[in-house]
Amino acid sequence: MSPENNAGQEDEMRPEYDLRGGVRGKYYKQYMEGSNVVLLDPDVAAVLHDSESVNQALRVLINAARQVGASGEGRGEESPGPGRVRFSRPAGPPGS
Numbered sequence: 001m002s003p004e005n006n007a008g009q010e011d012e013m014r015p016e017y018d019l020r021g022g023v024r025g026k027y028y029k030q031y032m033e034g035s036n037v038v039l040l041d042p043d044v045a046a047v048l049h050d051s052e053s054v055n056q057a058l059r060v061l062i063n064a065a066r067q068v069g070a071s072g073e074g075r076g077e078e079s080p081g082p083g084r085v086r087f088s089r090p091a092g093p094p095g096s
Helices: 028-033 051-071
Strands: none
Touching: none
16 A cells, blocks of 8 residues: 555554565575475364374375385375375374
8 A cells, every 4th residue: 555545544454463674585495495284174183293204194195005006016006106196085084
């Protein structure tokens, strides 16, 4: 908005939201590199407490899936492609 448009408006921003000391682009590089945030269901979070344990469990699962795929086992479904592993989500809510 231009200053002309703000002439008759009252400032509604709270003092604690003062952004005058901010640094433009401070997190730009991190944002552009991306972030993989995943929300865990409560039953999974009860077992896997941190990113290290989640990554370790996923690596075990990925290696097992690759071994199954390499041995020719499966249900005759089309391959997801080189370097890719297909996982299916169980039907129903967790614990059912």
